Amino acid sequence: MINETTTEHFIVRDLEYAYSRNFRLQVPHLAVHRGQSLGISGPNGCGKSTLLRLLAFLETPRAGSIELVPAAGGDTKRLHHRVTLLLQDHYLLKRSVFENVAYGLRIRGDRENLRDRVFRALQDSGLPPEQFAGRKWYELSGGEARRVSLASRLILKPEALLLDEPVANIDRESALLVKDIINTLKERDNMTLIISSHDQTWLGSVTDSIIQMRDGKITGFLYENTLRGPWQPDIDGLWSMEVPGNGRIIAPQPPSPGSQGILDPAHIIIATMEQAGMSAQNMLRGTVASMEQVRDSDTISVKVKTGAMTFTCSVTRHAAENLQIIPGKTVWLIFKASSIRWE
Amino acid sequence: MDYLLEGVQQGIGLLFSGDIETWSAIAVSLQASMLSITTALIIGAPAGFVLGYYDFPGRKQLRAVFDTLLALPTVVVGLLVYGFISSRGPLGTMELLFTVSGIVAAQTILILPIVISLTASAIESLDMRLRNTLITLGASRHQIVLTSLNEAKIAVMTAAVTAYGRAISEVGISMMIGGNIKWHTRTITTAIALESGKGNFAMGIALGLVLLAIAFAVNASLIILKRLSK
Numbered sequence: 001m002i003n004e005t006t007t008e009h010f011i012v013r014d015l016e017y018a019y020s021r022n023f024r025l026q027v028p029h030l031a032v033h034r035g036q037s038l039g040i041s042g043p044n045g046c047g048k049s050t051l052l053r054l055l056a057f058l059e060t061p062r063a064g065s066i067e068l069v070p071a072a073g074g075d076t077k078r079l080h081h082r083v084t085l086l087l088q089d090h091y092l093l094k095r096s097v098f099e100n101v102a103y104g105l106r107i108r109g110d111r112e113n114l115r116d117r118v119f120r121a122l123q124d125s126g127l128p129p130e131q132f133a134g135r136k137w138y139e140l141s142g143g144e145a146r147r148v149s150l151a152s153r154l155i156l157k158p159e160a161l162l163l164d165e166p167v168a169n170i171d172r173e174s175a176l177l178v179k180d181i182i183n184t185l186k187e188r189d190n191m192t193l194i195i196s197s198h199d200q201t202w203l204g205s206v207t208d209s210i211i212q213m214r215d216g217k218i219t220g221f222l223y224e225n226t227l228r229g230p231w232q233p234d235i236d237g238l239w240s241m242e243v244p245g246n247g248r249i250i251a252p253q254p255p256s257p258g259s260q261g262i263l264d265p266a267h268i269i270i271a272t273m274e275q276a277g278m279s280a281q282n283m284l285r286g287t288v289a290s291m292e293q294v295r296d297s298d299t300i301s302v303k304v305k306t307g308a309m310t311f312t313c314s315v316t317r318h319a320a321e322n323l324q325i326i327p328g329k330t331v332w333l334i335f336k337a338s339s340i341r342w343e
Numbered sequence: 344m345d346y347l348l349e350g351v352q353q354g355i356g357l358l359f360s361g362d363i364e365t366w367s368a369i370a371v372s373l374q375a376s377m378l379s380i381t382t383a384l385i386i387g388a389p390a391g392f393v394l395g396y397y398d399f400p401g402r403k404q405l406r407a408v409f410d411t412l413l414a415l416p417t418v419v420v421g422l423l424v425y426g427f428i429s430s431r432g433p434l435g436t437m438e439l440l441f442t443v444s445g446i447v448a449a450q451t452i453l454i455l456p457i458v459i460s461l462t463a464s465a466i467e468s469l470d471m472r473l474r475n476t477l478i479t480l481g482a483s484r485h486q487i488v489l490t491s492l493n494e495a496k497i498a499v500m501t502a503a504v505t506a507y508g509r510a511i512s513e514v515g516i517s518m519m520i521g522g523n524i525k526w527h528t529r530t531i532t533t534a535i536a537l538e539s540g541k542g543n544f545a546m547g548i549a550l551g552l553v554l555l556a557i558a559f560a561v562n563a564s565l566i567i568l569k570r571l572s573k
Contacts, residue, residue: 053475056479058475058478058479078481078483080478080479080480080481080482081481084479084480084481085479086479087472087475087476087479089472090472090476091470091472091473091475091476093473093476093490093494094494094572103480103490104480104481107480107481107482107483107486108481136573149476152480153479153480156480156481
């Protein structure tokens with residue numbers, strides 16, 4: 001969670017970027033606080049990587065601005081010395097692991113205790129230094145190469161570390177390791193972290209908040225559920241969408257047939273028995289898929305699979321204990337039609 | 344056949360006896376070729392980087408020009424440079440004609456397209472992710488150039504070896520610009536042409552053996568460097 005003493009680190013204003021006629025990124029406003037860990041989630045091609053590249057000053061916006069606010073009395077050195085991005089499609093220089101990790105320091109002319117610092121960065125990245133430092137770039141597995149790339153950025157101790165899909169195509173063990181590294185960075189170094197990932201559960205375990213993106217726009221914050229439709233007129237002036245394999249969702253009339261509904265996880269009630277005589281018009285039967293504590297809070301994020309859809313709900317730890325919900329348990333999701341808002 | 348074998352024997356004898364005339368031609372050849380390859384690399388490697396790395400208007404056309412110049416005939420370069428540095432030419436006052444410096448200038452012009460074109464190809468073949476990786480690690484513009492060239496070092500070294508081979512083995516420029524002056528501008532290749540014309544196969548073969556040895560040494564060093572850089 002962001003405490004009240006945090007200050008803005010990145011301030012994005014009226015940002016626009018386009019790399020083809022078909023794609024346009026628009027972010028009217030976004031503030032990332034110093035020490036915050038922000039997640040970016042969304043489907044392929046929604047603009048997650050583009051936003052990260054802009055925040056890493058790899059791309060120049062077509063309009064608007066990104067301000068990297070220096071800390072009080074802090075360094076105003078080159079932007080790329082303050083922010084670093086680990087690209088999804090990472091790359092290792094054609095040299096040893098040691099030289100790859102040391103590269104960033106060498107080009108800064110910083111060679112003090114180089115060996116110790118390289119070894120520590122490798123250790124922090126979960127790679128035994130004695131075993132890996134002397135290896136060549138082609139003597140590593142995909143997961144090891146990614147961790148070397150991470151070590152080459154950790155050693156720089158940037159103000160902000162941006163990670164683009166850091167757990168894509170790696171095994172569960174490596175994903176847990178990356179999670180531990182990120183949590184250490186946040187707690188030990190108070191580093192600002194901006195992380196994109198498809199895996200919302202994993203993302204929720206390493207970030208304070210998550211923004212959801214779609215078609216180049218930020219469509220919501222936290223763990224909101226997107227109800228994409230298609231929406232059709234139903235009875236009593238209401239509209240509905242099919243939940244493949246599990247009934248339908250009732251909603252008020254959307255502003256246009258192509259609108260998508262947004263449902264806040266906090267507006268979903270979880271019940272362990274089917275309910276009757278309720279004013280809420282939506283009740284979906286589902287199975288608990290996963291549960292994750294939202295960082296530094298008493299909230300549990302619960303993923304419930306219902307038909308072909310997965311809903312994110314949030315309950316307190318106390319409620320989760322009372323309901324005795326565990327993955328695999330059958331539950332009912334209850335929410336009012338009026339709790340759906342439109343984008 | 345016997346006279347060829349005798350020529351080889353006599354040639355080896357000339358080399359090992361330290362024949363001053365033979366070694367003078369070798370020294371001039373090495374001096375001119377080393378200076379020309381150094382100059383061509385200093386100018387050509389960054390130029391090749393720019394041509395291979397940046398996208399700018401006219402880049403493709405410029406690339407086509409340098410690719411075409413790869414097959415530049417040595418006598419044409421000799422003729423053009425002669426025109427410029429002869430006493431009636433615009434650079435006549437520099438008095439480069441019939442000097443090693445003149446040979447170096449013309450050889451540099453000859454091999455510059457090789458260095459530029461092959462370096463550009465090497466840079467173009469680099470992984471597209473390299474640039475972004477270097478920027479995110481905080482590399483400045485000149486650090487990006489140096490690291491990119493380093494990443495492509497095998498291909499750049501191959502370009503240098505190819506260019507050096509062209510410089511040390513050319514005859515036209517050394518003959519026209521150097522004038523084949525004994526003790527001053529006579530190179531291995533002009534000496535071979537002259538001595539063979541005079542029927543002096545021994546010296547021609549001796550110098551030919553040196554040329555082969557140089558070519559072998561340069562290629563061997565490239566192979567060693569490739570192995571070391573792995």
